[in-house]
Amino acid sequence: MPLSSITKHRAKQCTAKSKRTGLPCKNPAAYECRACRMHGARKAESIKRGEQHPNFVHGNRTLEAQAEQSATSRRLQQIEDAMHLLGMTTAKRSRGRKANGYCKINLVNEVKKVLEDC
Secondary structure: OOOHHHHHHOOOEOOOEOOOOOOEOOOEOOOOOOOOHHHOOOOHHHOOOHHHOOOOOOOOOOHHHHHHHHHHHHHHHHHHHHHHHOOOOOOOOOOOOOOOOOOOOOOHHHHHHHHHHO
C-alpha cells in the first residue's frame, strides 16, 4: 500500500522495481527526481560526466570515441566486402562481430557508394 503522501498530495512514486518480486517501490520520489532516497535520487544536472567525473581515467572509451571506432570498423568491413566482390583478394574474411549499421555488399553498384563515402 502506498504512503499517504502519494495518495493525498499526488506526490510522484519511485520508479524503481524490486529484483525479487518485480513490484514497484512504494516510497515517494524525491523532489524533482524519479527515484526515492533509497534508490539513488539524484537530479540530472548534478550527475558529473566526462572529465568532471571522479572515476574518469583517460576518455578513450567515451560514447563519441566508441561511435567513431564503430564507424571506422564498419567502413573497413564494407571495403573488405568490396575487395572480395571485385576479386581483389582471396584471403579469409575477418572474424568477429560486425559493427553497428553494417550491411553486406552484394552488388557492384553498392561498391561505388562505399567508395564515394570514403
